[in-house]
Amino acid sequence: MSIMSKTINRAVTFIDSRTPATITSKEIDLDSCYDENEIVIKVRAAALNPIDILVHALYFRIPFSNYPKTYSRDYAGVIVRSGKNVDAQWKIGDQVNGCFFHMYGESGSLSNYLILNPAKQQAITHMAIPPNSNQDPFVINAAWPLVFGTAYSALFDYGQKLGPDSKILVIGASTSVSYALIHIAKRVLHVKTVVGICSTKSIERNKVAGFDYLVPYDQGPVTEEVGKLLVGDLANEKFDLIFDSVGNNDFFPVIDKFLKPKSDNGEYVTIAGEHKIDYRSPNPFTLSGARMLLRIVNPLKGYNIHVLLLPCKQEYMKVGSQLISEGKYAPLIDSVYEFNDFEKAIDRLKSNHCKGKVVVKVTDD
DSSP: OOOGGGEEEEEEEESSSSOOOEEEEEEEETTSOOOOOOEEEEEEEEEEOHHHHHHHHTOOOTOOOOOOOOOOOOEEEEEEEHHHHHSSTTTTTTTEEEEESSSSSOOOSSSSSEEEOTTOOOOOOEEEOOTOOOOHHHHHHHSSSHHHHHHHHHHHHOOOOTTTOOEEEEEEEEEEEHHHEEEEEHHHSSOEEOOOOOOGGHHHHHHTTOOSSEEETTSOHHHHHHHHHTTTTTOOOOBSEEESSSSSTTTGGGGGGTTGGGGTTTTTEEESSOOOOTTOOOOOTSSSHHHHHHHHOOTTTSSSSEOOOOOOOHHHHHHHHHHTTSSSSOOOOOEEEEEGGGHHHHHHTTTTSSSSSSEEEEEOO
């Protein structure tokens, strides 16, 4: 065991919902902390996601669970160790980013070092360098894997053949997931008609993002406003996909007017259930709701509905990296914090006012 290989791994952890997130330290040996199938990544930046807040807030103390549980999934960093059985594409010195899948794990991306098996944690790719950007590339690349993968999965994972003639309705056009979705829909699938729902003050911002039509939710019943658009500019052609990124139930009572039926592969995909979540005090009984479960299992419904659970795939990482390197997608970044200011980063995410990702710079070299 080399003295030089010993180092301190600092990580943001919690025990359960009653304990605050805190920085804990643990000595590791970089020459022995991984196995022959794993790589060790020195994390340069990590992004927070709402799932981080939820898994902390909803973890109730149970016996034998007093171990530190880690924060975060998105990461960008440099490979500093690689096991002998690791695929040759992952070399020491490579700059990589991805989404680390875990649930109450002892390893997370909001830590100095992240150890993973790239054959199992497949949501990993070599970092893209965006053209003509003055931002830290590690910050940029930590900001997109989870949201981009979520958007990609909504568009590709339910058997639809979306293309130029398709029509998509996005509930919550201002979220980071919806921002990724509009870029994939336009740049990869070349969908000509994407309608977004957002606040009046976000209309201009979302026009720039690429939405063809935008409907404000704060100027009257949103179903009526979308209905006017449907019978007008959209020539009464229903949507192939309704994607909800915020939590909404307005369309269910009249969904037959807006979404193509099951026989025409109409899909309703949500990542938030029926209700918008207050991340300052999340309620486990309203995250998706009994009514959402009943909608999904109801054999008589005339449309397809899914609550999206992000799969761990390298496919969407490659697409996102390519779009970034070509200058066709630049992740939205709300704010950047130093590692010791992680509490401010968490508070910012809980505020429900973020316009993009909250990123934490973990290490500087």
